[in-house]
């Protein structure tokens with residue numbers, strides 16, 4: 001049967017739902033129901049994995065199509081359902097095919113075929129067949145005919161499967177077939193960090209020649225813009241003063257941070273369980289940097305400002321109110337800086353202000369993250385041994401964000417950025433410069449998302465947090481910092497001349513995965 005004019009549009013939404021499913025920790029399957037004019041009436045995602053992992057019932061029937069049929073029966077009568085088409089990102093299994101049959105829908109369109117599912121995703125052992133054997137041209141005598149269209153947009157459907165990271169065979173298949181696999185795009189940035197391991201990055205000590213400019217952003221707009229541009233394109237790091245964030249908002253957040261981290265690891269885990277797929281919650285020495293292959297000597301609690309991410313993950317009310325206040329203030333400042341950088345950074349973005357507008361707080365699509373960091377103290381002998389074994393408080397990395405705002409306490413040194421960026425990529429002669437706290441200043445750095453979006457005009461510089469020096473070992477001291485990562489909303493398309501387009505959601509997920517691989521467990 002021929003596709004209809006709106007079939008592709010509806011299929012794209014079903015594939016989107018598949019992506020949302022895996023971002024929510026479930027298997028990557030999605031489905032939608034549309035009326036005869038292509039208006040989407042119901043959307044559904046797979047919910048199986050989440051229910052098992054979050055201590056639910058482990059219900060294995062929560063396939064996207066089952067969820068969709070259940071909801072369709074609630075919102076439409078039989079007559080209404082008969083006029084509808086069901087779109088599913090992957091050809092239904094036998095269980096779902098049955099439910100679809102009983103629902104009365106007259107048409108099914110699928111993305112990825114059962115044949116592909118078996119050949120390049122799950123392997124044999126599923127309960128999937130060509131649904132035309134059940135309904136459509138080969139249906140058994142007496143059963144109702146259901147029109148079947150598919151595969152449709154199969155490559156897009158496969159890419160969503162590959163991006164989910166749960167089907168290694170699918171990656172291999174797409175790599176071999178040179179398909180436009182978007183997750184590969186972010187691999188370039190991960191490669192930069194990995195390559196440092198080979199080049200002996202850790203050994204060069206930091207030099208003291210300040211190259212990180214301090215910019216008072218209260219000045220004339222044109223002048224401020226020029227200074228920010230020079231800093232963002234040459235060093236990728238700068239300190240802003242005159243930013244307007246009240247000191248008590250910052251102090252309150254640090255006070256709550258210190259309260260939270262003073263508890264036992266078990267208590268912290270219980271109060272804010274880590275969810276890698278939501279980039280939220282508390283982790284303890286589990287972020288493995290591609291540059292070192294070792295876990296950072298730190299603990300952190302990540303607050304991702306997206307609806308639902310922090311449900312059951314706020315340690316207490318005081319922490320919540322201090323961190324949302326700082327999130328709000330940091331977000332406004334980040335938007336201001338992005339607005340000032342945008343005209344030259346993204347000349348191809350037509351609508352001015354679209355960069356900062358792509359950072360919504362607490363929407364269902366938001367990705368901005370506030371991260372409280374604590375680098376625990378340790379006895380002298382331990383630190384010396386760890387240093388010798390190549391450990392870092394934070395191994396060299398670039399940030400994933402558009403921009404990062406870093407709040408440092410006056411007494412905490414240790415952050416270093418690459419002193420000779422732009423040159424170093426070829427020479428491998430790494431030099432490092434200290435990025436120390438500046439009174440009333442907030443450190444800002446460009447991240448990979450904006451570097452990619454601007455085709456490298458803005459520079460995402462490597463940085464790291466060193467272990468304490470000998471003179472800093474007695475008494476053993478903590479280091480605290482707070483980072484705000486301004487990251488575009490999940491659906492934002494990062495489109496530039498030199499790189500494959502990728503959504504900001506896929507971009508962040510592939511970076512989270514490269515750092516927290518061990519935390520992704522699928523059934």
Ligand SMILES: O=C(O)CCC(=O)C(=O)O
Nearest residue numbers: 373394399415465481483
């Ligand atoms: O703690 C710091 O100073 C830096 C933290 C950092 O670079 C990060 O979390 O990305």
Ligand SMILES: [Fe+2]
Nearest residue numbers: 397398399463
């Ligand atoms: Fe960083």
